[in-house]
Amino acid sequence: MKSDVWSSRAQAFRESPTHREGPDLDLLVEMCEPAPGVKVLDVATGGGHVARRLREEGCTVITVDPAPGMQPDVVARAEDLPFEDGSFDVVACRIAPHHFEDIRKAVAQMARVAQRLVVIEDNLFVDEQVEEAERLRDPTHVRCYTEDEWKEMLIDAGLEVERAELFERRRGVDDWLARVDTPESDAERVKQLLGARIADGTMTFPSIIVRARQSQR
Numbered sequence: 001m002k003s004d005v006w007s008s009r010a011q012a013f014r015e016s017p018t019h020r021e022g023p024d025l026d027l028l029v030e031m032c033e034p035a036p037g038v039k040v041l042d043v044a045t046g047g048g049h050v051a052r053r054l055r056e057e058g059c060t061v062i063t064v065d066p067a068p069g070m071q072p073d074v075v076a077r078a079e080d081l082p083f084e085d086g087s088f089d090v091v092a093c094r095i096a097p098h099h100f101e102d103i104r105k106a107v108a109q110m111a112r113v114a115q116r117l118v119v120i121e122d123n124l125f126v127d128e129q130v131e132e133a134e135r136l137r138d139p140t141h142v143r144c145y146t147e148d149e150w151k152e153m154l155i156d157a158g159l160e161v162e163r164a165e166l167f168e169r170r171r172g173v174d175d176w177l178a179r180v181d182t183p184e185s186d187a188e189r190v191k192q193l194l195g196a197r198i199a200d201g202t203m204t205f206p207s208i209i210v211r212a213r214q215s216q217r
Helices: 002-008 010-015 023-031 049-056 103-113 128-137 147-156 173-178 184-197
Strands: 039-043 060-065 088-094 114-123 159-172 202-214
Touching (some): 023 114, 023 159, 039 103, 049 088, 103 114, 159 173
Parallel strands (some): 088 114
Antiparallel strands (some): 114 202
């Protein structure tokens, strides 16, 4: 099961520098408009880094993840959030949606339980060659999406997109492969597919953070 795979990776993602910190995490936290008393749902919490930062800002945070090993407050998929409509002021999700089996259902669920904001960060779609590399590196990868696709999905869920920020995330290639135990033969093929994106053992990928608000209409 996919959740068992992710449970076995829990410690690696808790310790991962690119997940634990970075300007993208700083910006996502800022976009959540944190303040004491703000109630946040952290979807697919993984190593819990979003939740930690928002709690430091005084927010009340509930974490949800399908993998019990990630030690979330609630074990559930993003597509099946077990909360009432409008249960949270803000719903946040960071670097996880490319693993969701039904992305539109997941976005609809996040919109349903958010009273005010949905803030999502994920890797952007580059091309099919990068997608092949992502799936080979980690078979739980489903797909990355373009900026236009993200905006369309959020609007279709009844939200108004009010801010989208694009930026480059840097990763050490070997660490990135080791974090999900990519077999050596597959790792070499991944590096071939990524080709020019790798320089001095580091690669860059475009990412997006998008903030959408419940429609005021």
